Amino acid sequence: MGTEPADQLAVRRANLSRTLRHIRAAGPGSRAAIAAATGLHKTTVSSLVEELLSRRLVRETGLERSGTAGRPGRGVALSPELGAVGIELNVDYLAVHGCDLTGRTVVERRVSFDAARRDVEGCLDDLAEAADRALAELVARGVTPVGLTVAVPGLVDVARGVVVVAPNLGWRDVPVVSRLAKGLDPALRVGVDNDANLAALAEFTWGVAAGTADLVYLTGSVGVGGGAIVDGRLLRGADGFSGEIGHLPVEPVGDPCGCGRTGCWETKVGLAELVRRITPEFAYGLGDGPIPDPQERIAEVRRRLDARDPAAVDAVTGIGRWLGHGGAILVNLFNPRVVVLGGYFADLADHLLPAAQAQLTRLAMASPAARCHFVASDLGFTAAARGGAGAVIERMIDDPTTVPADG
Amino acid sequence: MGTEPADQLAVRRANLSRTLRHIRAAGPGSRAAIAAATGLHKTTVSSLVEELLSRRLVRETGLERSGTAGRPGRGVALSPELGAVGIELNVDYLAVHGCDLTGRTVVERRVSFDAARRDVEGCLDDLAEAADRALAELVARGVTPVGLTVAVPGLVDVARGVVVVAPNLGWRDVPVVSRLAKGLDPALRVGVDNDANLAALAEFTWGVAAGTADLVYLTGSVGVGGGAIVDGRLLRGADGFSGEIGHLPVEPVGDPCGCGRTGCWETKVGLAELVRRITPEFAYGLGDGPIPDPQERIAEVRRRLDARDPAAVDAVTGIGRWLGHGGAILVNLFNPRVVVLGGYFADLADHLLPAAQAQLTRLAMASPAARCHFVASDLGFTAAARGGAGAVIERMIDDPTTVPADG
Known part of the structure; x- marks a missing residue:
């Protein structure tokens, strides 16, 4: 029976977690209310709350009623300490x-x-x-x-x-x-x-599509990465390497990529490609001057798009089309409800989305594509x-x- | 407190499930042993087992000892009824x-x-x-x-x-x-x-890679589908449509596919492509005779491969290469430890795998690709x-x- 103590510890840990998770979801409440909602015994809940208090994970609030009967008890809330x-x-x-x-x-x-x-x-x-x-x-x-x-x-x-x-x-x-x-x-x-x-975790918790159980987040930066929430959980994979959409092979003979291969999706939609096509004078790896901040780069691209510079419009439409191509792969494999665009994709979403959504519709399975849309993140650089x-x-x-x- | 009864029912349901899952994993055991392992109270376990008995989900076995102490109780096992x-x-x-x-x-x-x-x-x-x-x-x-x-x-x-x-x-x-x-x-x-x-569920439970928390199953038939187990769970997605690898766009200008698009991966690796290239006289949709059973088709392909028919070897190598291309997409996005090949892929695995594994190595991210391999299913047509x-x-x-x- 050498496993018994370990099992008991595991049960205790799971119950502590269950209690804390309940308090986060339901807000401040009494011990009696926690017991009723979790199905744990009242004396167990009291002991669990004592431990959470001693670890400073929760704090006591004022008196809270647990229901229609019984005397009110002190409430428990997540701690800001x-x-x-x-x-x-x-x-x-x-x-x-x-x-x-x-x-x-x-x-x-x-x-x-x-x-x-x-x-x-x-x-x-x-x-x-x-x-x-x-x-x-x-x-x-x-x-x-x-x-x-x-x-x-x-x-x-x-x-x-x-x-x-x-x-x-x-x-x-x-x-x-x-x-x-x-x-x-x-x-x-x-x-x-x-x-x-x-x-992706931040989008799932705080973003424009928060709570959407199936969403993919795309980083639009020099590199392009993906994070997938599927069935309400962050996908990790055997080594935690899932979602590496940036290096999917999309062109048999393509441009060289930072990863050493050629024809990766990132070479079609990454920030370096945008800069190379629209503001080549600021291209990555060229010149000796200070590298502009990404926001300055994007502001300059925006100015040219707003001025209807034909080369800029053409480049962004082309990138939007490739964005839709990648979106089709994500839709067929992950079946998300939303693809959240981060980084520069979010900044230029109004210019990228028409071409992207059209290409998604053309290349992805019709049923899941019809129910999925691109949306720009509003978490900015903090996601x-x-x-x-x-x-x-x-x-x-x-x-x-x-x-x-x-x- | 209108939610209280529902909560209690949910707790009861979860505890019934927990008990049954424990019995499945641990094998027959006494009520006392179930209580010790699950952390549930002994009287609760007795009541749960009574209910499982009345639903014929479990049956009573002979006497089982729960540990070193206490008198032996009657054991409980999954029911074959x-x-x-x-x-x-x-x-x-x-x-x-x-x-x-x-x-x-x-x-x-x-x-x-x-x-x-x-x-x-x-x-x-x-x-x-x-x-x-x-x-x-x-x-x-x-x-x-x-x-x-x-x-x-x-x-x-x-x-x-x-x-x-x-x-x-x-x-x-x-x-x-x-x-x-x-x-x-x-x-x-x-x-x-x-x-x-x-x-994929069957492979995860009973197949050659059973218990592998990250595996992708590929059906090799007229259609080619995928099912992904990631982090120990079957991936479903927003509509249950995830894993539709067969219709990923892999060629800008490609052959027509059953789905109405062109250039889908299925057109490169599906059974129809194999038959068209190696035994065109039996191609799908041609002739008025009875359609051969898929096993007969594959037996004929095998005969030609074993006789080193150059056209057959060439075709299978080409298909193996495309299989590796699809594998690279799966590896980058799902990070599986194993890609289990079903249907005709399993029957011809010895001929397909060298080219497939080489192409996987060439196209996928090196770290996850090095730790992932293709393996032929042994569940045959029953998966x-x-x-x-x-x-x-x-x-x-x-x-x-x-x-x-x-x-």
Whole structure:
């Protein structure tokens, strides 16, 4: 019976998680109401709530009635004392988001960054500095950070905390977690994950299509990644590498891609292709001047589109068509209700969408395509960073025993 | 508090399911052992087991010890008294599988069939006849069937029981469930689902890669469909239409497909393409003679391959290459550990795999591709039908209250 104690611990953990999840979904409520809704015994709920209080995951509120009968008990709500940070490291910016357990934003900013001109160590130094600053800001606002997740555009081994390959950063086997954890409080949970996966989680939780059980998020940046929520869950796959739509082969003989192959979808719809076609004077990898911030690049493209520059209109229509081609693959394989467009896709959605939706209709199976539409994200540059903070909170709620108890 | 009774019923249902799932995974055991493993109270477990006994989902076994202490109690095991049937309706055959709740096969057969020469009503008549016969056989063997699932190569609206479109059958909006249920016991749960989804479930439960949390199943038939298990769950998508890999656009200007588009992956790897290239004298849709059974077609292709007929070797290598191309899309998007090949892909695996694996390596992201391999299914023609029976059993275990209690 050596497995019995472990089983009992697992049951306790599951019940703690169930209680916390219920409080998040239903809002503040009494212990009696929690017992009624979860089917757990009242004395069990009291003991679970005591433990959650000692771990500072919940706080007591005023008196709450559990129903029509019985005397009112003190209510329990999620605590704003604990929080999390997410940082997205991309080719040309760092985005930072910090929030508390209830989801309230505490810190949010974007910093220009130039991965191409920094070696890996330099990038990690900048990342560590941004992390330190964000964590200190949370503390200054009375929120104790319990974890930090870094979002990276590449294949990430989440379990080992290693970026296996990030073509557009030029990274291979970079141990982000161990490097970052060095300078930080050992109690802090540090993680790294794929940017599009984290952004998909953020869209599912806070975005324009929040709660849509089947949605795909596309990052429109120098790289193009995808994160899929299917049947209400983030798709991970055997190694956490699912959703790598950017490197699907779409042309037998195509342009070279950052990944070393040719004809990848990313070469047709990535930000580099847009810049090359519309504002070649600012193309990536050319010239010695400072690289413009992606928002400046896109503002310039917008100006030309608004002026009906024929070359710009033509290029964006072509990219929109390829966007629809990729959308058709996503629709046939994932059957999403919504494809959420992030990054520059969102900024130029009004110009991209007509061609994209038409191509989707032409290439995808008719039934799922008719019920799926593209929509622009409204989370701006924060989607992946927000998702990073959200992932920390999700892990806390999945296993509340990972948060240390007081005293 | 109008939701309270519903909540209590949901908790009871979840606990019945949890108990049944535990018995299936752990094998026969005492009530005390079930209580220890699930964390449920002993009196609760006794009451749950009474209900499962009255619904004939479990049976009593001999005395079982729950551990080192306490007196032995009577054990509980899954009952072989209840069962399920699955029937796959394909372009050129019907496959039938019946089993009991423990998974033991009771009926299994394949019947030649020619969907192209039968109208929808004729097909449904044949299907109803096969269903009647299989259900009667279960009863004759002492197994009470609780449900039947039909597997169809097309987009299926599972909730409504309607085949929305099945290109290779020429079907559109066919209400399979209501039509089939007409002649059957109203207590019987009749369902319809996509063939590849059901086959993926069967592979996950009983196949060569059983238990692999990330696997994709490919049907190699006239149509080519896919079913994906990701993170241990069958992917469904918003309408249950996920995994439609057969109709991915892979050639800008390609051959016409059964779905009305051109350049679909199915036109490169489907059985019709194999036959057209290797045994054109037996091509689909030509001649007035009887259509050969798919196994006869494949046996003839094998003979030519074994005789090193250059045209046959060339054709199979080309098809293998396209199989690897599709595999690359699956690897990048789903990150499976295994791609299980069904239908004719399994029969010709030794000839298809070298080219397929090489192309996969060339086109997919290196890290996930290196850890993924193709493998031939050993479930033969029964995969989808087995999955259909399995789906009925899974529903029973998810919600045991759907099975009527005795008396």
